[in-house]
Amino acid sequence: MTLPVMHGATALQARDLFVQIGKQNLLHGVNVQLPAQQWTAIVGPNGAGKSTLLRALAGLHPRKGWQGQVELLGQPLAAWPVKDRARTLSWMGQNEAVSQELCSYDVVMLGRLPHQPWLAPPSAQDHTVVEACLHTTQAWDWRHRPLAELSGGERQRVLLARALAVQAQVLLMDEPLANLDPPHQSEWMDTVKGLVMHGHTVVSVLHELSIALQSDHMVVMQAGAVLHQGATHDVTTHAALETVFDRRIRIRQIEGMWMALPG
Amino acid sequence: MLLLAVTAGLVVLGVCVGSTGWESVWRMRSDPVAQQIVWDIRFPRTLGAWLAGALLGLAGAVAQGLFRNPLADPYLLGSASGAALGGAAAMVFSGTAAIGMEWMQRLGMTGMAFAGAAIAVLLTLTLAQGVQNSLRMLLAGVVVGVVLGAVRDMLELRYPDILQPMKAFGLGSTAFIGWAACLLMVGAWALSALAAWCLSRVLDGLTLGESTAASLGLPLAPMRAGLIAVMALATGTAVAQTGLIAFVGLAAPHLVRSMVNVGHARSTLLSSLMGGVVLLTADILARWVMAPEELPVGVLTALLGGTYLLWLMHRGHAARQGRG
Numbered sequence: 001m002t003l004p005v006m007h008g009a010t011a012l013q014a015r016d017l018f019v020q021i022g023k024q025n026l027l028h029g030v031n032v033q034l035p036a037q038q039w040t041a042i043v044g045p046n047g048a049g050k051s052t053l054l055r056a057l058a059g060l061h062p063r064k065g066w067q068g069q070v071e072l073l074g075q076p077l078a079a080w081p082v083k084d085r086a087r088t089l090s091w092m093g094q095n096e097a098v099s100q101e102l103c104s105y106d107v108v109m110l111g112r113l114p115h116q117p118w119l120a121p122p123s124a125q126d127h128t129v130v131e132a133c134l135h136t137t138q139a140w141d142w143r144h145r146p147l148a149e150l151s152g153g154e155r156q157r158v159l160l161a162r163a164l165a166v167q168a169q170v171l172l173m174d175e176p177l178a179n180l181d182p183p184h185q186s187e188w189m190d191t192v193k194g195l196v197m198h199g200h201t202v203v204s205v206l207h208e209l210s211i212a213l214q215s216d217h218m219v220v221m222q223a224g225a226v227l228h229q230g231a232t233h234d235v236t237t238h239a240a241l242e243t244v245f246d247r248r249i250r251i252r253q254i255e256g257m258w259m260a261l262p263g
Numbered sequence: 264m265l266l267l268a269v270t271a272g273l274v275v276l277g278v279c280v281g282s283t284g285w286e287s288v289w290r291m292r293s294d295p296v297a298q299q300i301v302w303d304i305r306f307p308r309t310l311g312a313w314l315a316g317a318l319l320g321l322a323g324a325v326a327q328g329l330f331r332n333p334l335a336d337p338y339l340l341g342s343a344s345g346a347a348l349g350g351a352a353a354m355v356f357s358g359t360a361a362i363g364m365e366w367m368q369r370l371g372m373t374g375m376a377f378a379g380a381a382i383a384v385l386l387t388l389t390l391a392q393g394v395q396n397s398l399r400m401l402l403a404g405v406v407v408g409v410v411l412g413a414v415r416d417m418l419e420l421r422y423p424d425i426l427q428p429m430k431a432f433g434l435g436s437t438a439f440i441g442w443a444a445c446l447l448m449v450g451a452w453a454l455s456a457l458a459a460w461c462l463s464r465v466l467d468g469l470t471l472g473e474s475t476a477a478s479l480g481l482p483l484a485p486m487r488a489g490l491i492a493v494m495a496l497a498t499g500t501a502v503a504q505t506g507l508i509a510f511v512g513l514a515a516p517h518l519v520r521s522m523v524n525v526g527h528a529r530s531t532l533l534s535s536l537m538g539g540v541v542l543l544t545a546d547i548l549a550r551w552v553m554a555p556e557e558l559p560v561g562v563l564t565a566l567l568g569g570t571y572l573l574w575l576m577h578r579g580h581a582a583r584q585g586r587g
Contacts, residue, residue: 060474086480096472099331101520110471113479119464119528146524162471166479 010074011036011170011201012057017068019052019061026052027066027224034217036073039192039202041212041232044221044244050205051094051174053221057203058091058172072170086114090168092159094175094205100148104158107147108133111165133161136191138184152179160188164195171195173204177211185211209241209249209260220244233258303441311440311504312546312560313539314448316511318455318501320538322494323512324519324531325459328466329490330397337498337512340400340491341383341407346502348415349379350432354425355418373444373503376432380499383407388491397473435508435561437546444504451500455493456535462486462493463528508561510568511538511545521575541568 012034019027027049034040034057042050055061057070059077070077072089080088090111098107111133112126122130134140137157147155156179163171177185189211192202196216206212213232220228220240228240238251241260249260322337330339338344353375390403419426465486468476477483501508515538519530542560545567549558 055474058474058478060477082480082482086478089478091475091478093472093474096475098472099470101524102470103524106526107471110467110479113464113468113481119461162475 009036013071015069017056019056019066021065030226032219032226032229034203036201037199038216039196040217041215042205042219043212048221049224050221054172054174054205083114088168089170090163090166092163092173101146103144103146105143107158108161108165111162130165133164137161156180170201175205177208213258307442307445308437308440311445312437313543314452315501315505316542317535317539318452318497319512320515321455321535322497324516324534325490325494327516328527331469340387340404342380342498343507344408344411345379345383346376348411349375351415351418351429354428355422377499377503380502383411384495432506434559435506437505437560440504448500451496455497458493459531460528462489463531466527509565511542511564514568514572515541
């Protein structure tokens, strides 16, 4: 599915974003602009507020927990009709307690909920999409097995297929590489690049810096604020990255690829 | 389908078993006393046992889906202790005629038990500040349960006369179900089954976690409130008619899940049918094992349900180890 091209547009934007949970301020005054039809990586040390920012962009914080403005495709989140928003923005969380009894196929089918009328059975198109998504993440072989019987990495690929099945223009993923082995990490990267090529926008929180360095756009966070945002290949972005990790990493180009090296 | 067939069979069996034996059914046409026994006592009781079980099974399936916890049961939000307290209060007031207000007597034991269950659930929701947070709701339910239980204990100490009937209420019994109670339960069951069917999508979505369910555009807050209302209505009605019958609500959804793997729309209804079959079976056994005496049916459901659940757990565990 190819989406209308709109170069230079902004997919997601946050202005003066403050997020508070209990008495703790998790984000203070964050401003970000995430370009449409690009892959953005949000990086930073533990506790920098990466996941909090991603949740805020997805509109998942309770209303009294945050202040500021979040816009999806130029329209405030609250102004979106619920179902349209669910079709436009797909969410893949980290460590969410997923029921262990459902089989993989049914889990992925739940991604089609925003496309189905209330209580209607899945349409032929729903089945086609679910099948395609399971093939994309190479999870087709265990479509009939319940999640309880899958390994961490296999489960992760089923959940990725679930997020893809929404066919949303914007995909938000919180640490999608957790539990994936290196071949499947690069598989995930190819999937993301394919999505971007077809006009989707992907935003991911990543701890794997060498993967994150292959993204188009980068948001570097530290202590609940955004230290830097810009094109990933920019020298200033690399400098910011080295700063937030206390200069204990170096970013070098090896065989044409940017890599993060310990040191 | 199978469950429906089993139900029909059990109903016939239930009508046939009783203190005067099988002959009553054969002599029904000629003997008005036998007819009365079968039609006014056995039949409503059999039907009522099935209905109460169906209500508890439904409430159990909704509770387990809503709290995403296989140990959740219909009494989770304090409705059990609320109903018990309501029942105790009714007994105290009707026993001491001076305080026994007229409306209280008309409302009677079942009405008070239902009111108690409803008030307990409302209290739980107030303490939990709404339905947003599952964990807070569970904790509030526990607190309400303990506090209302303590109040009931105080009532029992103050008025020792009610100890015996309260014990019977706590064990649960289907002996006092008449036609009116059956009608009431049919109504409550139809209403809550319909509502649960309509809201089953939310339960499906919640299996992915609350954030993902929210991102899929499911309006969680109002639907959760609806599901809790279903739970409270089903549980309150069943508890008010039959007392605290243990384990049916917990075991029925597990039994269904061990047999089939379907979405919540169907598994909720199946759990309901299963609950009915389980409780009716237990009721027939309770009347039959020591006939003409009766076991309290709650004792039997706890024994049978508990044993079967343990066996299921053990089998599931062994199967997983075999595969791993």
